[in-house]
Amino acid sequence: MNRFESAAVHVAGLRMAYGEHTVLDGIDFDVAPGEVVALLGPNGAGKTTTVEIVEGFRHRDAGDVTVLGTDPEHGDDAWRARIGVVLQSWRDHRRWRVRELLGQLADTYRPYATDRSARPRDVDDLLARVGLTDAADQRMSTLSGGQRRRLDVAVGLVGRPDLLVLDEPTAGLDPAARREFHELVHEVVDRDGTVVLLTTHDLTEAETVADRILLLAGGRIVAAGSPAAVAREVAGPSEVRWSADGARHVHSTHDPVAFTRQLLATVRVDDLEVVRASLEDAYLDIVRRHEAAAADRDLEVTR
Numbered sequence: 311m312n313r314f315e316s317a318a319v320h321v322a323g324l325r326m327a328y329g330e331h332t333v334l335d336g337i338d339f340d341v342a343p344g345e346v347v348a349l350l351g352p353n354g355a356g357k358t359t360t361v362e363i364v365e366g367f368r369h370r371d372a373g374d375v376t377v378l379g380t381d382p383e384h385g386d387d388a389w390r391a392r393i394g395v396v397l398q399s400w401r402d403h404r405r406w407r408v409r410e411l412l413g414q415l416a417d418t419y420r421p422y423a424t425d426r427s428a429r430p431r432d433v434d435d436l437l438a439r440v441g442l443t444d445a446a447d448q449r450m451s452t453l454s455g456g457q458r459r460r461l462d463v464a465v466g467l468v469g470r471p472d473l474l475v476l477d478e479p480t481a482g483l484d485p486a487a488r489r490e491f492h493e494l495v496h497e498v499v500d501r502d503g504t505v506v507l508l509t510t511h512d513l514t515e516a517e518t519v520a521d522r523i524l525l526l527a528g529g530r531i532v533a534a535g536s537p538a539a540v541a542r543e544v545a546g547p548s549e550v551r552w553s554a555d556g557a558r559h560v561h562s563t564h565d566p567v568a569f570t571r572q573l574l575a576t577v578r579v580d581d582l583e584v585v586r587a588s589l590e591d592a593y594l595d596i597v598r599r600h601e602a603a604a605a606d607r608d609l610e611v612t613r
């Protein structure tokens with residue numbers, strides 16, 4: 311079996327435009343079994359568009375997409391039952407009570423249980439896991455924003471999916487709930503081997519939760535790899551500042567350790583400071599550069 315046949319998600323040459331506005335300008339990525347992959351990018355980068363195409367909710371203009379062995383545009387109910395979806399927001403069913411809604415959804419997954427995957431998940435167990443036991447009998451309209459988000463995640467998990475797609479899952483959660491959510495993702499991956507594709511514009515979240523980051527900007531994936539590898543790729547230079555003989559100096563370098571070692575070996579330094587580039591700043595910088603390049607490309611096309 312080659313790499314693409316074994317990938318849970320395979321995307322190649324994906325293109326999408328809304329009218330004149332090109333959002334995805336040829337993106338390629340795979341998500342392997344057992345992986346948590348974060349699609350990271352600023353507002354409007356095309357993250358939701360990408361996951362909606364993966365989920366089969368949106369037609370693409372061009373490119374190959376295979377999800378759990380099937381083109382999402384041709385996925386049947388059995389295929390859909392293997393995918394858990396957490397949308398950015400949905401506001402239906404406000405009059406339903408929490409346990410009632412999950413119970414109804416759980417029933418729709420029952421026909422799709424397999425020897426390998428006991429579907430659905432036990433609803434009370436799931437409510438406990440997402441911290442909603444006490445709210446189980448509340449109507450959805452009375453939930454707080456954070457409780458609502460936890461319910462969204464429970465909805466995505468109730469069918470014990472092989473692939474869980476989360477669109478900005480922690481938007482609106484406080485730091486404690488955010489951490490609990492990250493733990494939940496790790497647990498689901500470790501226990502059930504669920505593959506997770508999530509979107510976020512929060513670099514720290516991507517680093518915390520993902521095995522691999524895909525940085526989307528200007529319609530393209532501009533950096534990809536482990537959080538550490540992407541951090542290296544996007545990290546800017548550090549500044550070494552020192553004073554010697556009453557004069558102040560500053561030098562910008564990608565290897566502050568080597569520079570400092572050489573400096574101390576050759577100069578009598580009175581004072582020394584190394585200021586590392588903030589990863590967040592570097593991330594914003596790379597995004598700005600790629601968005602500017604994309605705007606230039608758009609301009610070329612309209613000329």
Ligand SMILES: Nc1ncnc2c1ncn2[C@@H]1O[C@H](COP(=O)(O)OP(=O)(O)OP(=O)(O)O)[C@@H](O)[C@H]1O
Nearest residue numbers: 328333351352353354355356357358359360509511
């Ligand atoms: N149905 C649509 N019709 C027209 N334009 C759209 C539509 N959906 C999205 N867009 C535009 O496409 C671009 C990408 O949107 P998308 O929601 O995929 O980005 P995103 O990275 O998920 O952004 P955010 O972080 O804000 O959720 C945006 O400029 C958006 O305004």
